[in-house]
Amino acid sequence: MEFHSPTSFAEASALAAKATGITRFLAGGTDVLVQLRSDLVTPDTLIDIKKIDGVGKITCNADGSWTLGVAVTGAEMSEHPELGRDWPGLVEAMDLIGSTQVQGRATLAGNLCNGSPAADSVPAMVAAGVTMTVTGEDGTREVAVEDIPTGPGKTSLAKGEVVSAVNIPARGDNGGDAYLRFIPRTEMDIAVVGVGVNLRLDGDTITEARVSLGAVAPTVLLVDACAEAIIGSTLDDAALDALAAAASAACNPIDDKRGTITFRTEVAGVLAKRAAKIAYARAKGEDL
Amino acid sequence: MALDDRKSEFTFVGTRPDRPDGLDKVTGRAKFGADMSAPGMLHGAILRSPHAHARIVKIDTSKAEEHKDVKAIVTRADFADVPFKPGLEGEFWNVLENVMAGDKALYDGHAVAAVAATSALAARDALKLIEVEYDVLPHVTDVDKAMAADAPVIREGAADYSVPQGMHPNVVRYHESGHGDVEAGFAEADLVIEDSFVTEATHQGYIEPHACLGALGSDGKGELWCCTQGHWIVQKTCAALLGIETSQLRVTASEIGGGFGGKTTVFIEPVALALSRKANRPVKIVMSRSEVFRATGPTASASMDVKIGMKKDGTITAAQGIFRLQGGAFPGAPGDMTAMCAFAPYDLTNVRQVGYDVMSNRPKQAAYRAPGAPMGAFAVESVLDELCNQLDLDPVDVRLKNAAQEGTKASYGPRYERIGLVETLEAAKAHPHYSAPLEPGQGRGISCGFWFNHGGETSVSLALSEDGSAQVMVGTPDIGGSRASMALMAAEVLGIPYENIRVTIADTASLGYNDVSHGSRVTYASGLATIKAAKHAVEKLCERAAAKWGIPVDAVKWQDGCAVPSGPNAGDFDPMPLADITADMGRTGGPISGHFEATPEGAGVSFGTHIVDAEVDPETGKTSITRYTVIQDAGKAIHPTYVEGQFQGGAAQGIGWALNEEYIYGDDGRLQNSIFLDYRIPVASDLPMIDTVIVEVPNPGHPFGVRGVGETGIVPPLAAIANAVSNAAGVRMKQLPMSPPRILAALKANG
């Protein structure tokens, strides 16, 4: 196995482009090293991206948007004094990952690029409208989070491409987000269903919404029908029922050791309602 | 056994000092199975079958042998020729076949070969170079399917004499017992409920994976360090499997990170020794978690039919249960235990129980606290709860009405001596938990539970030091704070402080045979032996004092750590403290020790009653346990904190078993969830504070009244939780675990 510690994304990209066999980037390593130790994936090339300048920074830009370095950990996001005020749902989603030890390592880009359909931060990022800056041999491009996963363990990133920054939109006024997952226990578990909701109000009425589902299809879903079910409403019971129905209808899950098709489909609707209520309350300024 | 020296007033017993192994454990100094190494040590790794059932056509190890770091490879041919016998008679053969496959791989994870290499990584890499040709056979992993006529036969001839004619060869042991006439009893009932229940296999879930370090020379002399609940059984079994003399193998037990019954046999130990014998170097093997799940004993899974008749006043008129247990590809599933324990809490005129031991393509089941009893209690106590609901009777009152007492003829045969079931039920009724109001969406469940408890072969030595301190050598690995309990009991007899006593788990070379730390026997049997060994030493102390005073020995008695004249006529001497006697013992007759060995028979059966509140989310089927109270008869709690720990541990493991833990097999017969991510034991935040009440109805078979407490605590939880969940959800849950998908499906089916 070859191990590299490049000092720029251009160098990281070049190393990945010319590598043969299995290549992995090493962010927190909470997926990569676990898979390595359990003989699931033994990379031929491992490229540590934590030596690159700026990868540990959380920056609030002049327009209120945020730029996060790709090595920023869950713990750093939770401990940041402002980020969680803007995007409580996103920060909570990241905070659900693993234990204190895992939180000290795990990153958003790692969670996304590992390609698990059950990744917790991903539906929250999709709902928030997060994009990734991707650096390749031909320069950089900006890609919406929902366009990166293509199937379990697969992404749309080309050979030699590395995520070089995480871009979170400005929160703006009267907005709120929330993420809920279903697990059979209370922590240290993997999502059987995950739902991210992000919305904006004008008075009591929802004017914008993005609803995203995790663990109910081969990739994260951005479900327009869910957004349509609540836009224009005050999140009354009828809107909530329509939201639940749309969420359940969007599911395309599998039966496995973690949950059944029927269960996931049903619970996606339940969680969509619950997450929407939290996002709505937050948009109203309630501190939840 | 009659006891003429019973005691009920105590100085040290019943106090709660720190455990002697506490500092080592919290500072990381304690040495567990994987913490030992030796000069020149090699690392072993085991190749495991990916198939549930397959004939092993050929094992080609030639490429692995060429690996530069590989020093030895073993297969079944490197073990002794152990005779095959049916049922449990051929247990050495069964264990050998499990430790290293013979002609067939019998389950996913079954060991087929092993390698020793200079590093753990090299050993793992070398496994990939071993080529095994399999002829895959049809498999079966479900107990009911394994008994069906068309089930693949795991092994012809494995059934013992108990199995009736005409049963499938996978049924290997059969038990039937009871008394009275159940049909007549059902006819007298106002309500009869008959239902079927299913439980999945669960793993003991000890945090420490199996680990050992073995060295065996060509002279047949060996040393073995391992994490085990009983090193004498390890010694005996390894010797048999390797064809060496038992006494030539010295086994030392490490500190143990949990066992719960699962470390009462061997898995990797004979393999390490076989590799060592071949490589002529010490070999260490440490299992991964996935190996622990795939290849060490989970408990049995069960399919059960229970029928109980009751009168309107709550009197049980008849009870019948059929219990089918699957225990993997070997005899041993405790269907007999399930059957015998199922109705044991009740005084029944008419009762009949049947237990089946069934083989399937799963790992060899191992004991798990009160093996077999929790499943039976789940089925029986669920039916009782349903009878109470339908007849509108209080579940504690009904159990009190039917409760077994001293003199009751047990469902499994004998008459009970003094027992404490009624006391636990009365304590339950009086406990504030039982009358606390429930929130909407919550339900309450109660259940009783029974376990036999065990005595077993036991040998303890005690030696006094010149300075008046004492060392106690016991042979039962400390799996629950027993060193503290032994020291308290020795302190009580010797009359010296707890802190002045050091208790050691002696190796196999230092004591005679000691049975495994199982059957809740340690505080009972090793405790009894410690008391007797201490008394033996006290006799000698009195002799020395008598000699010093020049009076007859029967004119001296032992009181508060001193020899004193037995009465005014014996003479007027100041009390002579223990340390004054030991100070010059070398000159007054030599070292002073005490010893005791026996197979004590008075373990004293044990009962408990649990109260559980559960809340079910009707939209997701997710359960949370909101309140839990364990009430159990301990006879006499030597160290109450560790008794409470056993109670709480039983509840915690029961919560896991009831709600989320299960072995999940795919259609291919492979285990789907061999890591803690998908094998869901409870995490700390899943558990409520678990309240405990220690009932003390002294066991007449122990000098201080001890009854074992290690196992009974896991018997009631499955049923108590199922009753709470069923009452919260408004639908009877008959299958464990009651995972959210199952509860949600039951809620939907119920409308």
Ligand SMILES: Cc1cc2nc3c(=O)[nH]c(=O)nc-3n(C[C@H](O)[C@H](O)[C@H](O)COP(=O)(O)OP(=O)(O)OC[C@H]3O[C@@H](n4cnc5c(N)ncnc54)[C@H](O)[C@@H]3O)c2cc1C
């Ligand atoms: C005990 C435990 C509990 C866990 N619990 C959860 C949980 O509850 N929810 C959950 O969603 N996950 C969970 N995980 C999984 C894991 O922690 C997360 O997926 C985490 O976010 C991964 O981030 P990382 O930085 O450690 O990624 P790494 O392991 O470093 O990388 C993961 C993958 O992403 C790729 N990658 C990393 N950075 C980049 C980049 N900049 N550009 C391109 N590709 C990149 C790597 O090549 C690799 O394929 C858990 C893991 C453990 C060990």
